[in-house]
Amino acid sequence: MAKRKPKWRSGCPLNASLEMLGDRWSLLIIRDMMLLGSQRFKEFLGSHERIATNILADRLRKLGAYGIIRTESDPSDGRKLIYRLTPKGIDLAPVLTEMVLWAGRHEKTENQALVRLMEKDKQKFLEGIRERWKQNQTHWNRSSKLIPRLGGGSLGPSEAHQRLI
Amino acid sequence: MAKRKPKWRSGCPLNASLEMLGDRWSLLIIRDMMLLGSQRFKEFLGSHERIATNILADRLRKLGAYGIIRTESDPSDGRKLIYRLTPKGIDLAPVLTEMVLWAGRHEKTENQALVRLMEKDKQKFLEGIRERWKQNQTHWNRSSKLIPRLGGGSLGPSEAHQRLI
DNA sequence: TTTTTAACTTGCATTTTGCAAGTGACTTGG
DNA sequence: CCAAGTCACTTGCAAAATGCAAGTTAAAAA
Numbered sequence: 336m337a338k339r340k341p342k343w344r345s346g347c348p349l350n351a352s353l354e355m356l357g358d359r360w361s362l363l364i365i366r367d368m369m370l371l372g373s374q375r376f377k378e379f380l381g382s383h384e385r386i387a388t389n390i391l392a393d394r395l396r397k398l399g400a401y402g403i404i405r406t407e408s409d410p411s412d413g414r415k416l417i418y419r420l421t422p423k424g425i426d427l428a429p430v431l432t433e434m435v436l437w438a439g440r441h442e443k444t445e446n447q448a449l450v451r452l453m454e455k456d457k458q459k460f461l462e463g464i465r466e467r468w469k470q471n472q473t474h475w476n477r478s479s480k481l482i483p484r485l486g487g488g489s490l491g492p493s494e495a496h497q498r499l500i
Numbered sequence: 501m502a503k504r505k506p507k508w509r510s511g512c513p514l515n516a517s518l519e520m521l522g523d524r525w526s527l528l529i530i531r532d533m534m535l536l537g538s539q540r541f542k543e544f545l546g547s548h549e550r551i552a553t554n555i556l557a558d559r560l561r562k563l564g565a566y567g568i569i570r571t572e573s574d575p576s577d578g579r580k581l582i583y584r585l586t587p588k589g590i591d592l593a594p595v596l597t598e599m600v601l602w603a604g605r606h607e608k609t610e611n612q613a614l615v616r617l618m619e620k621d622k623q624k625f626l627e628g629i630r631e632r633w634k635q636n637q638t639h640w641n642r643s644s645k646l647i648p649r650l651g652g653g654s655l656g657p658s659e660a661h662q663r664l665i
Numbered sequence: 666t667t668t669t670t671a672a673c674t675t676g677c678a679t680t681t682t683g684c685a686a687g688t689g690a691c692t693t694g695g
Numbered sequence: 696c697c698a699a700g701t702c703a704c705t706t707g708c709a710a711a712a713t714g715c716a717a718g719t720t721a722a723a724a725a
Contacts, residue, residue: 344548344549344550345547345548345549345610346609346610346611347528347531347548347549347609347610347611348599348600348601348602348603348604348607348609348610348611348614348615349527349528349531349596349599349600349603350528350549351603351607351609352599352600352602352603353524353527353528353599354524355603356599357522357523357524357527358522358523358524358681359518359519359522359523359682362514362518362522363512363514363515363518366512366514375702375703376702376703376704377701377702377703382510383509383510383512384509384510384512384515385509387682387683387684387685388684388703388704388705389682389683389684389704389705389706390681390682390683391703391704392703392704392705393681393682402606412691412692412701412702413690413691413692414690414691414692414701414702414703415691415701415702415703416702416703423606426602426605426606427602429598429601429602430595430598430599430602431514432598433594433595433597433598434513434514434517434518434521434595435513435514435517436513436594437513437517437591437592437594437595438513438514438516438517438520439513440591441567441588441591442513442516444511444512444513444516445510445511445512445513446511446512446513449513450513523712524713540671540672541671541672541673542670542671542672551714552713552714552715552716553672553673553674553715554673554674554675554713554714554715555712555713555714556672556673557672557673557674558712558713577670577671577722577723578721578722578723579670579671579672579721579722579723580670580671580672580722581671581672
């Protein structure tokens, strides 16, 4: 019986996270799903950072293997696939948020509106992210592709996210 | 006047974080500094993940260039250098914490004691990290290399961290 | 003064990334 | 119902990053 190589370099939880997400692209894909509602291969290609198609395919495969996203086929169009965050995937919201807050504090970045929204009430922001995700889980087969807004504030994440990319 | 290439692929704060920290090693080095109090080249080499010397040298250089760590020479020994987290570096504690919590929740990892400590009172944990960092800033030239403990709880991070690696 | 120690650097093989072009299943417009 | 898209990839190849082992340099210890 062949001894399979260990899953991780070490059992440290931080190391586990890094082995799954420690590259330049994975969390950007998750950002697009989480904040912009991206679900299609083409939508990911549209982001400002310009990921290559082969890398995107590879990352989607890996994220699927890790249980962070899952893939469905679109019943209304045999060519299309739908990529969705799993519960494990949406649980990355706090990680993503802290990374945005850190860079927002220490680097000159765009989209300070998003940073301020996160700073103003982090908990509410995270709840909004999760709520929108739930909505899209249950009502995903509606005709409209519109992503529901968060809360009732004057500047919801939808607006802020437009400038994230 | 030559046009220098832009600092980042995009102005997104998440992307900025990823360009600085999005690899398999940088955050592990920061973990060792933050939780174990590592300050020397050799100490980083001792971690369980076994980073190579050339990669370590490269990451220390980059982290320095980003202002996340700084390097001092040891006045008592001309061979030795001391690597320390800057304020920008210690501000990564929440990022690191959320990554540990995420993996702790979704993967079978070691050191669940640390995970539980973070879960029990995240705010207090973060304050403890920062407090210990401050101590080491001001009292770093004491004879003792002992890292002060956090708070007064029965299981301080010092103990938990021993098993993190 | 020889030996050790600390912090690297160098050389080289392997792996990963990035870019451009191509492919195949499916849908749409005429 | 057929040609022309569209979608989600794959392939080939060059360039960059990573990993491993061995070597280097300056300073300290024996």
